[in-house]
Each structure stands twice: as C-alpha cells, then as structure tokens.
Amino acid sequence: MFCTGECHMNTNRELLWRVYSQVYDIVMASFLPYQILTERVAASLSPSPGSRILDAGCGTGHLLHYLLRWRSDLEAVGIDFSTAMLNRARAKSKDSRRITWRKVNLNYPLPFSDGEFDAIACVNVLYAVDEPLFLLQELRRVLREGGRLVLVTPIYRPKMGSIFGEHVQQLKERNPKAWPVILLGQIIRLAPSLVVFVAANRSIQKDRSFHFFKEDQLYRMLLESGFRTSPLERVYGDQAWLAVGEKGTKPIL
Numbered sequence: 001m002f003c004t005g006e007c008h009m010n011t012n013r014e015l016l017w018r019v020y021s022q023v024y025d026i027v028m029a030s031f032l033p034y035q036i037l038t039e040r041v042a043a044s045l046s047p048s049p050g051s052r053i054l055d056a057g058c059g060t061g062h063l064l065h066y067l068l069r070w071r072s073d074l075e076a077v078g079i080d081f082s083t084a085m086l087n088r089a090r091a092k093s094k095d096s097r098r099i100t101w102r103k104v105n106l107n108y109p110l111p112f113s114d115g116e117f118d119a120i121a122c123v124n125v126l127y128a129v130d131e132p133l134f135l136l137q138e139l140r141r142v143l144r145e146g147g148r149l150v151l152v153t154p155i156y157r158p159k160m161g162s163i164f165g166e167h168v169q170q171l172k173e174r175n176p177k178a179w180p181v182i183l184l185g186q187i188i189r190l191a192p193s194l195v196v197f198v199a200a201n202r203s204i205q206k207d208r209s210f211h212f213f214k215e216d217q218l219y220r221m222l223l224e225s226g227f228r229t230s231p232l233e234r235v236y237g238d239q240a241w242l243a244v245g246e247k248g249t250k251p252i253l
C-alpha cells in the first residue's frame with residue numbers, strides 16, 4: 001500500500017513535528033554542529049554528476065538546499081510526512097526545479113520503483129519511525145545497485161549538553177576573542193526558540209516509542225537489511241551514529 005498523500009499520522013506526533021518546524025531553522029541556522037553534520041553528510045554522499053538523490057525525512061530541506069547549492073548537476077527528492085516541515089522546505093526553494101518535495105510516510109512502502117536513486121540520506125529520522133528495519137529495507141530497495149546510503153541517527157541516551165558543548169568549542173576555535181559576545185548574542189536572540197527546541201527534544205527522549213540504538217544493534221540492523229557498511233562513526237557532538245551503507249553483499253573494508 002502506498003501512502004503518499006494525506007498519510008495517517010498520529011496526532012501527538014503531528015503536533016510534535018509542527019512545533020519543532022516552527023523553531024527548527026531558527027535554531028539550526030546558528031548551530032555549528034548541525035552545519036558541520038550537513039557538510040559531512042553531503043561529502044559522504046559523494047554523488048557523481050547527474051545523480052538522483054533522496055532525502056528521507058527531509059524536514060525543512062536544509063541538506064538538499066545545501067547540496068544543490070554546492071552541486072548544480074544533481075536532481076533531488078525530499079520526502080517527509082509533516083506538512084509544516086515540507087511547507088518550510090518548499091518556501092526556501094521556490095526557484096529550484098531540481099528539487100521535488102513530497103509528502104510521504106516512511107512507515108509505509110515508499111512510492112518509488114526499485115533502484116530509482118543513486119544515493120540516499122536519512123538524517124535524524126530513523127529513531128522516529130515505527131519499524132526502523134522496515135525503513136532500511138525500503139531505502140535499500142529504492143537505491144540502485146552499488147548506491148550509497150548515508151544514515152545518521154542518535155546514539156542510545158544522547159545528551160543535548162554535549163552537542164551544545166561542541167557548538168561552544170567550534171565558536172571558540174572560529175572566533176578566539178569574540179566568542180563570548182557572539183554566544184551571548186545568540187542566547188539572547190534565540191532564547192524563546194531554544195526553550196521550545198530543548199522541550200521538544202526532551203519529549204522525544206522520554207517517549208519510549210522512539211528508537212535509540214547502541215552501536216552493535218544499529219550495525220546488525222544495517223547488515224540485516226542488506227547493506228554492506230563501514231564501521232559506525234560518532235558525529236554531532238558524539239551524540240549520533242553516522243553509517244555509510246552500500247547496496248551490496250560484502251562489508252566495506
């Protein structure tokens with residue numbers, strides 16, 4: 001069954017992502033760990049010219065906007081089930097004919113043919129779906145043979161404080177003298193959005209229906225879904241796993 005239109009969505013989840021969408025770009029635009037992560041994911045996708053890229057759970061479209069600004073030879077599809085998130089993604093890309101945004105619920109079979117994509121990103125989304133293994137199997141199905149999945153998902157019991165710590169550390173390195181003033185300015189400017197952002201993250205971490213994986217669990221699940229994968233790396237203030245999987249049968253050495 002395909003669910004590409006007004007998909008069934010639990011109302012609490014809908015509210016959570018709608019609230020999150022209100023503050024997401026405001027906070028993330030200034031948040032250095034997120035910018036570093038975006039650059040890292042884009043580099044790991046390493047798409048060849050003319051590639052067709054899927055961003056599964058694209059949110060407000062930050063990664064695809066970044067990627068297509070950097071590479072004008074790509075075509076991209078961003079999917080998400082949150083109308084609020086997609087509206088923000090669309091509003092930022094009025095002129096881009098190379099990105100298609102679609103409302104798709106990742107808890108259902110994806111509305112794409114086998115092997116349609118050359119590369120897929122799935123950043124901070126796997127934890128939120130009903131059946132992570134099912135999603136990985138679907139992502140593998142729509143990826144071409146030899147295509148690459150770049151997956152990022154929070155570690156088991158992630159700590160927001162460590163991610164903020166990386167922000168401060170990066171700010172210090174980039175602005176050795178002015179960082180305290182910049183940080184204070186950011187805190188004052190972003191305070192209302194940060195309160196909402198932190199509250200949304202707390203509620204995610206307390207909700208037992210979300211999935212936070214230990215290293216061996218995630219590694220095994222990637223193998224079980226048919227990806228060959230390099231060892232997992234810690235990114236995003238050490239609070240998330242980054243895995244690069246390829247559609248194939250043997251582990252990447």
Ligand SMILES: C[S@@+](CC[C@H](N)C(=O)[O-])C[C@H]1O[C@@H](n2cnc3c(N)ncnc32)[C@H](O)[C@@H]1O
Nearest residue numbers: 017057058059080081082085105106107123128
């Ligand atoms: C933390 S945001 C990450 C967004 C984006 N990948 C990024 O890195 O900025 C999680 C996103 O996953 C989406 N999401 C969660 N569960 C989903 C599902 N079952 N189907 C589609 N999208 C989903 C939410 O709407 C939200 O936009």
